[in-house]
Amino acid sequence: MTGHFAWHELMVPDTEAAADFYGKVAGWGRRDASTPAQPYTLLNAGDRPAAGLLPLTAEARAKGAIPGWVGHVLVEDLDATLAHAQALGAVVHVPPREIEIGRFAVIGDPQGAVLALFAGTLPEPQPIGTPGHVAWNELAAADWPAAFDFYAALLGWQRVEAVDIGAMGTYQTFAPGKAGTAMGGMYTKPGFVPQPFWAFYIFVGDIDAAARRVGESGGQVVNGPMEVPGGGWILQGLDPQGAFFALLGTRA
Known part of the structure; x- marks a missing residue:
């Protein structure tokens, strides 16, 4: 369903330390899902992916990025949605990028809150109360x-x-x-x-x-x-x- 939060990612300088912390707190396991272009870790609740983890680079930190979570909202047409967001007063922090399962962009809403827009294939959200999600x-x-x-x-x-x-x-x-x-x-x-x-x-x-x-x-x-x-x-x-x-x- 478009319009729902379909994925959540954490960006931190030390991904190994983060996987260890959230593994202890939320019970998550981990699986390497890196590509040649991007280191990436899947954080799993049982046998289902629950979130993603990727390194916060020195370049991103130099531009003002800080460690934190970003939610991805599923949309049908990324370019059209992004243009509409800008017309409504949003700013684009990360322009559209291609990944293996789709395309995403990161925006700041008109008040400054950050979220990602994603067009592609992501896991269906689990019912409220599903452990680890x-x-x-x-x-x-x-x-x-x-x-x-x-x-x-x-x-x-x-x-x-x-x-x-x-x-x-x-x-x-x-x-x-x-x-x-x-x-x-x-x-x-x-x-x-x-x-x-x-x-x-x-x-x-x-x-x-x-x-x-x-x-x-x-x-x-x-x-x-x-x-x-x-x-x-x-x-x-x-x-x-x-x-x-x-x-x-x-x-x-």
């Missing part, structure tokens, strides 16, 4: 209604449920199409958060056990565990290389 895609926007209008116009996203989160305002969930199941949410970030960003929540089962694994593996929990509507529990953290990550789980 990204279960939720969340945008901390400068102005969530304006951000939603951008993504609705570009990707056809639909509003699902608006949740009152008190002093933080409204948390708007969204789906990739009409009558679809929510795949994420967005809200207006507090002022102390420096810039808009996307966060991707990996389902890990028991959230307290996962929090312990984060600390034991050299990461840092910066928020949570905290309960969210629907009975789930989340935490947000920094991995040992400074990449922001998020976990979703349960508590007995």
